[in-house]
Amino acid sequence: MNTLSMQNYREELKDIIQSVYKGENLISTQIDQLTFYYRTDPTDMLATLYEPSVCIILQGSKEVGLGGELIPYDKEMYLLASIHMPAQVRVATASAEQPYIGLTITFTMEQIFEVLKEMPPAPRQLGSAKRGLYFGEMKPQLLESVTRLVRLVDSPRDIPVLSPLIIKEILYTVMRDEGGDVIRQYVRDGSAQQHVVQAITKIKDAYNQPLNIKELARSLSMSESSLYHSFKKMTAMSPIQFQKSLRLQEARQLLMSQNIEAAQVAYKVGYESPSQFSREYSRMFGLPPKADVHKLHRS
Structure with missing residues (x-):
């Protein structure tokens, strides 16, 4: 598949999103795990919390702030969030003539484990990412799968049967890339990264309750210092x-x-x-x- 084919897919995706745009920046769809974004002007840097997901830009560009580092990305890349990950984000390029257009597909942990279980074993990579965000090169196979998912917006009766299959295919595609190594390190049994993922889940589920770091570390069979350093290494934040x-x-x-x-x-x-x-x-x-x-x- 050549560059022209990828551009055709992008144009089709933009047409579908523009057809449902009614003035709101965030557009929910009948596919629960699929959200569209449309913006006609740049934004300030805003705090956000990424869910496990893949984020794709079709037009315009963004900047993601993570631990003091500013990472730009555009339509030539995709962002894979492997865990719930706090970050700063801004739409950097957008105008009325050339609006920012993008989409996000979220994944459940059950879907991630299901795909991992069916994938062949992969050797542990030495250069694993330190954070829960991975920026990958946009490839034709991923863009083609995403287009088939988005087309279902115009075929509501097909969504219950086909959308889970295509989402699984999309997840499989990004996990075959280096992003799969990033996800594996966070779900590997007994790893410090898996313990941090568990800590993130516990904090997220009871975010409005007092946080006792000592009890949290004990529940994960970690020392307080180990939890603190592993948590900060992955998220650029302390648990608090x-x-x-x-x-x-x-x-x-x-x-x-x-x-x-x-x-x-x-x-x-x-x-x-x-x-x-x-x-x-x-x-x-x-x-x-x-x-x-x-x-x-x-x-």
Whole structure:
């Protein structure tokens, strides 16, 4: 498959996404694991939490901030998130004439384990990624599979049967690439990386509860120092910083979607002090809660 064929797939995907665009930046689809993105102007750097997923750009470009490093990517690359991973992200290139257009396909851990189980064993790679994000070169086979998945948006009755099969194929395709090595290191039994994945899940499931690092480390059969260093190596954050990021992002979503006071949100996401919540919110998003939400609603 040549470059022209890849461009044809991109044009088809852009046409489908533009056909369902009604003015919103984030577009949900009838395929639960598939989301479209459409933006006519660049954004500021925003905090986000990646789920296990593959993110594909069809037009425009993004920048991802991770542990002090800024990583640009565009349509020639894809982003594979192998774990729940906090990061900073901004749409770098977008305009009314050439909007940013992209999509994300999420994966469940069950799907990841199912594909791993059916793949032939692979030797352990020495140059494994240190973080949970992998940037790979966009290849024809991946783009062709993604196009077949997106086409199902126009064939709703085929979605229940065909979408799980195509998503599995897409996951298999990215796992055959070097990104598969990144995923393997995080689910390998007994590895420090697997323990960190388990820690991330525990923190995520109880993000609004007090975090006891000593108890968390004991539950994973790790020392506190080992958990701290392994966690920071993978996520560029300490467990406490990770929990804080989860709380503040959830707070922002609540403030955006509900008519609720900032103090109420602070208690809801686990803060005991609304003033501390406001300080940390301002530090993360650049504005106090009320001003930030007002700005987001305007944009």
